[in-house]
Amino acid sequence: MGRAPCCEKVGLKKGRWTAEEDEKLTKYIQANGEGSWRSLPKNAGLLRCGKSCRLRWINYLAADLKRGNISAEEEEIIINLHASLGNRWSLIASHLPGRTDNEIKNYWNSHLSRRIYSFRRPVNERLPLIIETAKQGMLAKSGAGRFAIKKKKISHPQKDAIRVPTKRPRKENNTGDFSNSNIEGIQLPQTPAAEKNTLSSTINDTVIWDPCAEDKELMDLVVTTPCPETGRVMLGSSGEKANLVICPGEERRRPNSIFHPSGGEKENDSFGQFCEGIENEMLSFNEVMGKELLDPDGDSSLNDEGQNGLLVHSGERQSGVSSPDKTVDVFESIGDLSSNGESCDWHSFSSISTSGFDDCGVDWSWDDVMGGHLEIGDETKEENMLSWLWENEKGEEVVNYEKQNAMLLGFFLDLPQ
DNA sequence: AATTGAGACAACCGCGGTCAC
């Protein structure tokens, strides 16, 4: 014989709580304390299920709840903890006094998730590591910690017009930095599988990596160590340097930044395990932009020099497009796609690029990409970075795709403010 | 002024672990 049921479930009221019900519940709990949810509704004179009473008390009536908007500090904590813990709302809430798991969950779903997951991706599919990496670079944005790298210019006189017009703006001001960016409105995965598996990364694990730092030893350790199983070079390592956040130069360690791209358990984190499951996700920049972001057939390509326009659709660049800003177009395209949830369509991209955004210009060059890190006259840093990007250990000229891609993607993701 | 539809959020549902009987 088990316990008696918590309530009869018949004749019980559902839906919104009235002020009168709130008052009854509050008075009862103030007099008798929390708990005994089964008997509470009857004793308090409420036609509610005990479960409903508990939820109402915990989420809205408890005295220690903090009302009002989520502050910028709280928001950053949520973002960082979510990057580490995934959808463990109660755990996240435990770090935010006065906030409930439900409140944080709702805030995440309505305010933050679309800012964080900037790219269309099927549910339950992980982002490529390079995007995860750059994404986390975005997350590290607030404060000084940010990998990339300011845009050289936004030539469009009304850059707000770049926004994808798929959603009406809300009245309230969003506190985040991406609300006015041209990625607004992008459909997001609801609960990426990777998040569910992202566990146990702690603040102490975080390594903020500055690619132009003079700490070349760290650079090499983090970036150029190949996976012993796959032979691939990863944007991340494991063991002591398991967590990687790309950030700019000023601040190399930010205690609140959490990044654990592998989602592995800290104590089990070996390099092999880190590589496991992501070995095929290390795409080149062209692959990412073409296959993952733009053209499902993968036939867009990156202009090698990067000096005159950003992306060149092979064999089909639109005539009559004057200095098109392909960065802008890229994100226009993504937003447009996500707004209807359909697959990426290169042709819609083309039509967008030729119908009103032609003169949006964000030219880029490697000088631009690196420029955010470098101060004028800082030749040592510049030399370090150049050799890091274009040389191997022997000083021979090579193409370090992963390094370059990470820098480029970070650059491109640093959208106009 | 009426309609539409997206955003925000309160509340419900269902599951799994725990614990009282």
Place this chain on the structure above:
DNA sequence: AGTGACCGCGGTTGTCTCAAT
């Protein structure tokens, strides 16, 4: 020891608000 309710949690749904048309 077995049963089944309780509890807490995360996912989902329902409802309200309000900007755009």
